[in-house]
Amino acid sequence: MSGTYLIGVDGSEQSRVALAWGLARAGERGAAVELLHVADDSFLSESVAFLSEAQQASEQMLAAETEYARSLGFTGKISGSAVVGHPIAEIEEASRHADLLVLGAHGGGRLAGSFFGTRAVKAAATAHCPVAVIPKDDVRRDSTVVVGVDGSDASKKAIAFAAEEASFRGLPLVAVYAWMPPLTPGLEYLWSEELVESQRAAAEEAIAIGVAGLASRYPDLEIRREIVQAPPVAALVQAAEGADLLVVGSRGRGGISRLLLGSVSHGVLQALPCPVIVTRA
Template sequence: MSEKYLIGVDGSDHSRAALKWGLARATERGAAVELIHVADDSFLSESVAFLSEAQAASEQMLAHEIERARTELGFTGEIAGTAVVGHPIAEVEAASKQADLLVLGAHTGGKFAGSVFGTRAVKIAAVAHCPVAVIPAEQEDAGRGVVVGVDGSEASKRAIAFAAEEASFRGVPLIAVYAWMPPLTPGLEYLWSEELVTAQQAAAEESIAIGTAGLAERYPDLEVRREIVQAPPVTALLQVAETAEMVVVGSRGRGGISRLLLGSVSHGVLNALPCTTVVTRAE
């Protein structure tokens, strides 16, 4: 059974960057595509007439983007669409239950677009039931390699599995990053001896080796680069991702109201958005 990609569209340049990326990936992998457009009803009158007009406008937008996918972008695979009036986060979360990948657009440089799928990309990534790819509206010459953070958590393991499969499929290096920082107490930095720093480095090397264990057997041709960076996790990932084509981060997944909050690392990377960023789930 083929995969299904859900792509958020709203007619903006940012969502069209996501559409182009998502269709290209679907073509490569033989995946089916569903486009979704949500007319935000937060500021709409509750009258039947207004809601009916909003639904019609949503359907028109969706039909236009499907036509664009076929004619301008040349997509020949299976494609369908869903046009609804409602709360964007709730509607996309529900739709993501039936998808293998959700693709959204956003500005480069941490300033998300004013469109539905720009401003809310972070929140949607926090509640989606499948991996979420957030695509910069403007990308410089794509780098090479897939970057992933390693920290031993279940979220990290899911991210590594996704990143390794992606790197293997694309024939590019997997760049595993382990970030560490000595506990800093102002005025007491001198207590950190050379021996302690060496011990921390050794522990980091052991952790990244464990985190990437088994990849060589599963992907014999995959080049795995292991980088240990003495910096906060977000800083380390962004530093390495400057020359990469994709960075993958894990979301630990939470219940209740906190489901709308990503972890500090995934949130920080999404806000900076150095390149295409995928947030995986750890249910």
């Protein structure tokens, strides 16, 4: 993957970790980088003077982060946009022309103009390209690439993305399918061995279909299959502890529901055990 990486910046420690991650990846892939700073106008006066001052501050932030990016040794193409507006709307529009959106993870909205934390979840739901959310304490682990499998078209996109990533990095691909028996409180005693076996068989079939064809496309790729009887979010978070990357799919539903991520992708972004990429269906 080359193309253009859109990286959100706000000068904070969290966003600089994400910036470093995005620049390193762009350097490996020969991608151009576009930095984006959004000054949130939600609480600003609508007067021309206030908006002009906010625009000037946004441009100063962009210039400082561009200089910082160069100080990290990135020699590729860097462009940038400094805008005043609604962060999620501005990110969504900018993502139309990007191949990957990279955001840092904040614990909350402590910084003016910041569009991270829970906003990263909203950005992942509305963006038109895959979204990478990077934890504050990210370190390059070079261990595994983990991907969630559930048999859906969204997970097929995630598997394809994760397989290419793992092959490029020379890392094992860990495909995780998590399943739970039907939960009917008070009636657990009705679970039969046949029911459990059918659930397990369905899981094995889904993961086999999900990784089918990868061995011929990536002959040197090591593929590990993990079928786990556990809630999906818990299973993925555990598998991704110490991983280099976790990839999950988003169904990308239309209408107002596009503002919502599925429970699994939302859950892993909240836990963020390692860098997480949410792919588009």
